[in-house]
Amino acid sequence: MLYFVSKLITVRFSEIIGNKEIKQKLIRTANSGRISNTQLFLGAEGSGNLALAIAYAQYINCTNATNEDSCGICPSCVKYQKYIHPDLHFTFPTVTPIKTSIEILENWREAILENVYQNDYDWLSTIDKESKKQGNITAEECRDIFRRLSLKAFEAKYKVLIIWMPEYLKTEGNILLKLLEEPPVGTLILLVANDSEKILGTILSRAQLVKIPKIKDEDIIDSLINQKEIEPKNAEAISRISDGNYNLALQLIDVKHESYSKTFMDWLRECYASQKDFKKVLDRSEEFAGMGKETLKSFLDYSLQMIRATFIYKYGDRSTLRVSDEEFAFFDKFSKMMNANNIENISKAMGDAIFHIERNANVKIMVLNLSLYIGTQLKSA
Ligand SMILES: [Zn+2]
Numbered sequence: 577m578l579y580f581v582s583k584l585i586t587v588r589f590s591e592i593i594g595n596k597e598i599k600q601k602l603i604r605t606a607n608s609g610r611i612s613n614t615q616l617f618l619g620a621e622g623s624g625n626l627a628l629a630i631a632y633a634q635y636i637n638c639t640n641a642t643n644e645d646s647c648g649i650c651p652s653c654v655k656y657q658k659y660i661h662p663d664l665h666f667t668f669p670t671v672t673p674i675k676t677s678i679e680i681l682e683n684w685r686e687a688i689l690e691n692v693y694q695n696d697y698d699w700l701s702t703i704d705k706e707s708k709k710q711g712n713i714t715a716e717e718c719r720d721i722f723r724r725l726s727l728k729a730f731e732a733k734y735k736v737l738i739i740w741m742p743e744y745l746k747t748e749g750n751i752l753l754k755l756l757e758e759p760p761v762g763t764l765i766l767l768v769a770n771d772s773e774k775i776l777g778t779i780l781s782r783a784q785l786v787k788i789p790k791i792k793d794e795d796i797i798d799s800l801i802n803q804k805e806i807e808p809k810n811a812e813a814i815s816r817i818s819d820g821n822y823n824l825a826l827q828l829i830d831v832k833h834e835s836y837s838k839t840f841m842d843w844l845r846e847c848y849a850s851q852k853d854f855k856k857v858l859d860r861s862e863e864f865a866g867m868g869k870e871t872l873k874s875f876l877d878y879s880l881q882m883i884r885a886t887f888i889y890k891y892g893d894r895s896t897l898r899v900s901d902e903e904f905a906f907f908d909k910f911s912k913m914m915n916a917n918n919i920e921n922i923s924k925a926m927g928d929a930i931f932h933i934e935r936n937a938n939v940k941i942m943v944l945n946l947s948l949y950i951g952t953q954l955k956s957a
Pocket residue numbers: 637638639640641646647648649650651652653654
């Protein structure tokens with residue numbers, strides 16, 4: 577409890593980074609009285625879509641809201657800000673043997689109080705320390721949603737259910753179709769997702785889409801400088817790598833960026849030479865495995881951005897590239913070994929590695945395989 581008091585993290589619109597236009601739009605629709613009962617807040621990781629969904633629900637239920645924001649001090653806001661309002665319900669992925677969200681609601685509250693920009697891997701690793709289990713929204717949880725929503729609203733104008741990461745709803749999601757199509761009177765269902773292609777089509781078609789754009793660089797820089805007290809130069813470097821993903825930006829705060837770019841360049845050289853010098857690649861895999869999963873993931877995120885940037889360097893408008901002189905020189909050399917085909921293959925392999933990293937017990941082998949694969953791809957051009 578002390579934690580809540582000391583951190584004072586709230587989710588009023590004014591405290592969410594960037595996305596000014598979307599905030600104004602949400603406030604307008606709330607005030608127009610044309611509130612869709614089922615909405616999908618769709619935005620990439622780190623876009624703040626969960627924060628915005630909560631802020632929107634808080635705004636709608638605030639008894640003293642202005643045209644700018646919820647008041648933050650009425651009884652409804654006070655409970656919303658601690659995520660303990662009795663008419664605010666959450667559904668999120670869990671791991672076995674946990675069957676329903678309500679069983680670990682306390683952990684969930686703590687996790688989003690600490691970082692409302694977290695991604696599904698961050699969350700699943702907090703409830704599954706070994707990161708071995710697959711996340712899931714269970715059929716039991718779907719049935720529990722009916723139970724919770726059938727209760728009369730305690731005190732709010734709107735009872736709100738936030739379903740975070742409906743990507744984890746497999747066929748059991750069909751249990752919810754009728755509910756999503758026609759929620760009980762006075763009930764608002766907000767789905768908060770990263771990737772519409774991974775959501776059941778039957779669910780997708782029942783929700784009104786609210787598209788949340790990536791956070792702009794200048795907003796990330798501004799927040800890093802003013803809220804996290806990061807040096808302007810470092811804030812710029814972080815925003816460049818995080819590419820609108822504030823969750824990644826937060827993870828990168830403690831990382832030395834110059835060392836990322838050097839490690840990346842050395843690593844690709846070693847991949848290229850892996851047939852001649854296998855030991856170097858092996859040592860590197862060991863080093864990566866020892867980094868810790870979060871750091872490795874953010875490093876691979878950076879690497880993926882660099883590979884994508886190579887594509888732009890080679891085929892696109894170079895003036896749009898936001899890279900350092902050193903990185904530019906690197907592109908000049910390495911782009912000779914790159915073509916559209918191997919860039920796509922390497923990007924995909926890196927994307928897969930990032931995706932599996934949290935759930936993979938043997939990171940060393942995974943990185944070794946990735947390195948050897950990149951080596952073959954580079955040679956193929
Ligand atoms: Zn209020």
